[in-house]
Amino acid sequence: MKQFLGLMLLLLAANIQAQSDTETLRTIYTTSLTNGKSYEWLDYLSNQIGGRLSGSLNAEKAVQYTKEELEKLGLDKVWLQPVMVPKWVRGTKEYAFIESNTGVTTTVNICALGGSIATPFGGIKAPVIEVQDFDELKAMGKEKVSGKIVFFNRPMQADLIQTFEAYGGCVNQRYSGAMEAGKLGAVGVIVRSMNLRLDDLPHTGSMSYGDLPNSQRIPSAAISTNDAEKLSSMLALDKNLKFFFNQTCQQLKEVQSYNVIGEITGSEYPNEYIIVGGHLDSWDLGDGSHDDGAGCVQSMDVLRLLKESGIKPKRSIRVVLFMNEENGLRGATKYAEVAKQKGENHIFSLESDAGGFTPRGFSFDCSDAVFNKIESWKSLFKPYLIHYFEQGGSGADVGPLKTETNVCAGLRPDSQRYFDHHHAANDTFEHVNKRELELGAATMTSLVYLIDKYGISPISNNEKIKD
């Protein structure tokens, strides 16, 4: 059976030059679904390595592993691009409880936010004020906020269909909550986890103090959505309850790390670059399967699927596994700097960083004319239920590459379950479905194939797709 399949794929691949685009996409999807490597790679990255926080031993293991795997693919070049990254460490497991005015304590689930300072040795206990947003906080002023723990409890909006919009509407609490509360003399910040479900898992993520002086920097943690509801209910009954939390996280010195890059050099336009990527670092609570192990292995498989499908690109195709998206974006910044220095003409940069769920389409950061050209390929994707081609954002790692001529894009998988797992202990391998992951890899490969074949300059009549 397997031999027959191998032979069939070989025949399909040998015949690629004579194929229509319809047939080529069929070959790409079939190869991914019957002979993909993305799931096997993700298994290793998730279960043999695990969470890959920037600067950690695991992050370096992931760099070595993915480099070695790319080297096995027979690409034209594989290399590591050095970059210094921040090294924040969580320390011992965080601990928190609510203490009622009668002294009864209720343990709750928290985790330090990435970049936060530790609590004072032994933890901190203080009264709590609950707010929905910065306006409400500022209206309270120093007098009411000083000495308190500020509890940001604005939930993600359930009626938004695209969950990333719901995330966008709340994440300022997590990112800047400690900065805003610190300015007003608060002693700590607790943020409702960015999660649309009610469950017991706290969700970490980056936060920043901006240029706040050290004296105003306060520890900041996420609380699970169930415990956020509990704290809010208890506060409604007892304004004087106290909250205790202890965390020992710290920011260490920067360390050396790497972007991992592989390339198939273009046969006609070697200095026109199309890149596909994800970020190799992840948060530390889970194993980073959806965020963004999935995007990494899909991007690796794009180059492999092109080769397996017998496609010889005219332009140079690179996979870039960016380091440090989560808490610094150093890898992306470095990659864009070096590309600029070398005068590399990046024409298309695609990121997969929205989970390994069923792909629905892409979001393109480009001009109307280019979008119209790309959208004219949409019908080729219909058999694969890919329907979402919209102008909009792309991805954090490809953002720094954006120029007048470089089109940036992001894969858009189904987003309904993404924030159930995002930055939490349940972002783990068993929550990624093999077929969904492979469909994503095939969808990315198909777009890269079309971009390579037809370029991105606005459509002209002699560039009609081969139906």
Add this chain to the structure above:
Amino acid sequence: MKQFLGLMLLLLAANIQAQSDTETLRTIYTTSLTNGKSYEWLDYLSNQIGGRLSGSLNAEKAVQYTKEELEKLGLDKVWLQPVMVPKWVRGTKEYAFIESNTGVTTTVNICALGGSIATPFGGIKAPVIEVQDFDELKAMGKEKVSGKIVFFNRPMQADLIQTFEAYGGCVNQRYSGAMEAGKLGAVGVIVRSMNLRLDDLPHTGSMSYGDLPNSQRIPSAAISTNDAEKLSSMLALDKNLKFFFNQTCQQLKEVQSYNVIGEITGSEYPNEYIIVGGHLDSWDLGDGSHDDGAGCVQSMDVLRLLKESGIKPKRSIRVVLFMNEENGLRGATKYAEVAKQKGENHIFSLESDAGGFTPRGFSFDCSDAVFNKIESWKSLFKPYLIHYFEQGGSGADVGPLKTETNVCAGLRPDSQRYFDHHHAANDTFEHVNKRELELGAATMTSLVYLIDKYGISPISNNEKIKD
């Protein structure tokens, strides 16, 4: 917060008559996502009742529970429609092993197929022949097949994008395998589970002996995909290995059961019926959350969401929870018979029976002219990422209602993970995502709203949708 939300929904609902269709759909989706009941109902059906095989105590509990819940909604009518159903029982847990020619035994995971007879008392042990399909079986003939256990091992085709097509390509092994093998004198049948994943769970499902005489009827069981691979590998090394299995299932006498029906009577055309439904029975290994608890609670919520959104239908809208889809279709047959007897004019029948996953659209069994009319509403669904409007099959339970004038349709959710759970012990509540379920309910409600408002006769100019 909740009070504010309630007030907002009330205001939205009060204003429904003045709303455009765009606004009405927004109201429906918002209501489902912020104030839906489908998930709560499914929790009860799955976790307080559980698997609901026709004729079982649980099936009757589910009839009573859903009737009571419908009665709480203030519908115009709620009733039970009696129907006799087959009662097949699994008996004690099945047991199976592979025995090598050196006498070493390897336990494997099997389950009896629904409708199968038991093995002879104490189980049966016989040599195995592996086949891919009925042609291969028939080519072997009586001489080779007689006295053997036939192992049907054709896998679901991974390169088909729509997993129901992959299922359709394999399910004849399960349904008719024992009949075909029994004709050739086989003593038992083992069928590879209808599952695209490799895992340890056997998947049950219905099978039939057709009109085969009792003397030729042989026991039939499903084996997990991992164990199917194992058995196949071991057979390649040792053609003389033996397979043992024991199952004590039996077909009892038919028993009384019910379809559960609720109705909002139409204000203008009370004898034009639009129905939404799912099937209340399920297999017994899991709790039937995806198949088809999800479809039942979504259908129940369609009537509730119409009411909550302030929509007063012109036509009669019914929810029908069909009994016995899995092994007899008796409920669906009865419902269609009674509707015909009473001369009820069913104009649209929608079933949700493909899991509680993110909805992608609908499949319509109707004429081109009607399809064109319905498809003209597609743009209204774009904000909800509903893109799949295709002509094709509908659902098993609404099938018997199909006439020249009745349009049948099926909700089409994302299908990638459906067969990971289908008819297996992991078809359980925790695998249903609340938002995905609620989006399905809203999508069904929106279509029912439009069908009720515009009817299904082919489009005329004065029936333009209100953008």
